[in-house]
Amino acid sequence: MEVQYINYSNIIRQSGFWQSCFAAFGFAPVIRPPPMMCHYYRDLLSPSGNWAINLSVPPLFDTQLGSSSALLAAKKVNDKSEADFPCVGFTKPPRIAIIGGGIAGVTAANALSKKLSSNNVAAKIVIFEGDDRGSNNRVDFSNHENPSWQAATARNANTVCPGASMHVMSQRNTLVKIMKDTVREWYRERLEMIQSWLQKEHFSAERLLRKDNFEIAPPYFALHLLNCLGPSASWDERATFVTFLTSFLKTSLFSTEYDVYERGKLIHQLAKSNRVLFLEAINDSNGLASKIRLGRGFISLYRSKQDAIHDFHEGESFGEDFELISFEDAVKMEPRINNLPFHEEVLAVHRKADYTADCAVFIKDLTDKVTQEYGVEYRVGPQGMIDGISTAKGAIEQSSEPIGIKSKALATDPAANQQRFSLVTKDGRTHDFDFVVLAAGVNTPLFARMLSVGDSCPTYPLRGYSLTMYTDKSHSQETETGPSKNLLNQPIKVDDMYCSSVGANMARIAGFGELVGYRDKATNVPSLAPKVLARYGKKLFPESNINEANALQCFRPLSPDDIPIVGAVRSVPGVFLHSGHGTLGWTLCLATSECLAAAMTDEIVGRDHQKMYHLPGDISVERARLSPDRFL
Numbered sequence: 001m002e003v004q005y006i007n008y009s010n011i012i013r014q015s016g017f018w019q020s021c022f023a024a025f026g027f028a029p030v031i032r033p034p035p036m037m038c039h040y041y042r043d044l045l046s047p048s049g050n051w052a053i054n055l056s057v058p059p060l061f062d063t064q065l066g067s068s069s070a071l072l073a074a075k076k077v078n079d080k081s082e083a084d085f086p087c088v089g090f091t092k093p094p095r096i097a098i099i100g101g102g103i104a105g106v107t108a109a110n111a112l113s114k115k116l117s118s119n120n121v122a123a124k125i126v127i128f129e130g131d132d133r134g135s136n137n138r139v140d141f142s143n144h145e146n147p148s149w150q151a152a153t154a155r156n157a158n159t160v161c162p163g164a165s166m167h168v169m170s171q172r173n174t175l176v177k178i179m180k181d182t183v184r185e186w187y188r189e190r191l192e193m194i195q196s197w198l199q200k201e202h203f204s205a206e207r208l209l210r211k212d213n214f215e216i217a218p219p220y221f222a223l224h225l226l227n228c229l230g231p232s233a234s235w236d237e238r239a240t241f242v243t244f245l246t247s248f249l250k251t252s253l254f255s256t257e258y259d260v261y262e263r264g265k266l267i268h269q270l271a272k273s274n275r276v277l278f279l280e281a282i283n284d285s286n287g288l289a290s291k292i293r294l295g296r297g298f299i300s301l302y303r304s305k306q307d308a309i310h311d312f313h314e315g316e317s318f319g320e321d322f323e324l325i326s327f328e329d330a331v332k333m334e335p336r337i338n339n340l341p342f343h344e345e346v347l348a349v350h351r352k353a354d355y356t357a358d359c360a361v362f363i364k365d366l367t368d369k370v371t372q373e374y375g376v377e378y379r380v381g382p383q384g385m386i387d388g389i390s391t392a393k394g395a396i397e398q399s400s401e402p403i404g405i406k407s408k409a410l411a412t413d414p415a416a417n418q419q420r421f422s423l424v425t426k427d428g429r430t431h432d433f434d435f436v437v438l439a440a441g442v443n444t445p446l447f448a449r450m451l452s453v454g455d456s457c458p459t460y461p462l463r464g465y466s467l468t469m470y471t472d473k474s475h476s477q478e479t480e481t482g483p484s485k486n487l488l489n490q491p492i493k494v495d496d497m498y499c500s501s502v503g504a505n506m507a508r509i510a511g512f513g514e515l516v517g518y519r520d521k522a523t524n525v526p527s528l529a530p531k532v533l534a535r536y537g538k539k540l541f542p543e544s545n546i547n548e549a550n551a552l553q554c555f556r557p558l559s560p561d562d563i564p565i566v567g568a569v570r571s572v573p574g575v576f577l578h579s580g581h582g583t584l585g586w587t588l589c590l591a592t593s594e595c596l597a598a599a600m601t602d603e604i605v606g607r608d609h610q611k612m613y614h615l616p617g618d619i620s621v622e623r624a625r626l627s628p629d630r631f632l
Helices: 008-014 017-024 080-084 103-118 172-200 225-229 235-253 257-284 305-317 327-333 335-339 359-373 408-412 441-450 529-540 582-605
Strands: 051-055 072-076 095-099 124-129 221-223 295-302 322-326 347-356 377-380 386-391 421-425 430-433 435-438 460-470 477-479 482-484 492-494 497-503 506-515 552-558 565-568 575-579 612-615 619-622
Touching (some): 095 103, 103 359, 103 435, 172 235, 235 441, 257 582, 295 305, 421 435, 565 582
Parallel strands (some): 095 124, 095 435, 221 506
Antiparallel strands (some): 295 347, 386 421, 492 497, 497 506
């Protein structure tokens, strides 16, 4: 038997006691080396790739090998036992590019770093974020400063809610609502134009527009086909809209009530696990709860008694601690609700286990953690802006198998070991990687098309708005989680808008879902949203000086079936997706990043395909239900 030997000094310095003893007797190869060595001992195998030494030690001393046997023997390495080797197929640490430095990208880097470390795998992970404000996303609210970072991470409603409270959009009645809301928005925009003209001519138009009328809920959706398919959109942008719309129509038209319920149940399972991970992160970080303005509890208001009862029972069926309460009881919990001008027939659901927190601050803290503790590199600006992605010549064509389970010939085949992807950044540099994770929010499908996997990522931007309101009066209260300096006792949901605290004298109201194209082309597309948010904000916070011009656009990556798209793209080995969270990025990303990390780690170490993701909170999810391949 022919065996390649390695330097004894490295063995003694980096390996455990028993491994050192074996090395001293001349048996240098080690099946499971410690983390620092795991990528460098692919020469365990003989040049022919047929034999290796199997070293095992008593379990009392074996903290790194994980073996239960005390036998020392040579064994034949076959395809099935290949998974015994960490990071098979690599002669150096695999390089992983994560495109996107928002919540999807940073949570992916954190979960992947932890998962690889627990499997004795050290990898080089680099996050690319094109917005140079991404790595410094703290906002000085004391100066009434708005977030300059354009990612939804910095502009969301700050609510960490279970999926039971989120309606599944991919159903037939949503199609009807989109059409109705689009017509209503067009009509009301024309009334606004008439009002403006009449006011210039010194006529009163208040009765015409009824701008302060709260008798009916405002339109939530809007569809601007000309912006999605017209001359201002690029060919790739049009293609992503057509891909999204095709899948969305197919899912919505052919979904039964049971299908819709099951999708809502899946979202809720992910959200429950997300909540567990969120609370673990807070407990592990001293002072984080105070920094992110942690609050507990949430009140949803309903104009329809039927809708309130439906959501209450749905929450109960999913195991949530919901309470159906009257409008008067809701006012006792949050007095500002009484400022709203509709009281009759209004019911509320108190969601006791929901949390609110500042998403941008949380992600900034997590970014610091992954860069400082795990050595993840975070590139921004020209160094982080991706101009192009391509597959390295010949690397993908070598085999259709995932990287981690390719043949042992990789150890001696330089061509097979070349890195598979080339990324070109704005500064003109080219970077080579073994794996690429597309987690770039609304831009993810555009990057997917660069790699010819656009059909696996049929997401599209959904524009919403958020408006931050300031008061001169600070508010402090005691909560179950400790002292809180939040302006609202309880966050509020009303007419599909979410209002939550950002600080002691600040609150943010957010909502709306508009299909108007991509961010850089849709900035000037008109919307009723800023006016509506300001109208509700003035009622809830009459002491605040609210200006609708300060409303911020927020674009979210909407999946055609409401389910995030997570996992490997099998048509191009090495490409993974972490996108499609829609309005629920803060609600789901911690959980879905665990799914991504499990899928990537399995591929890197050559582990057999698993059917389920097992998540914190005793949650199990079928991998196929999140897979990008479900759309093919």
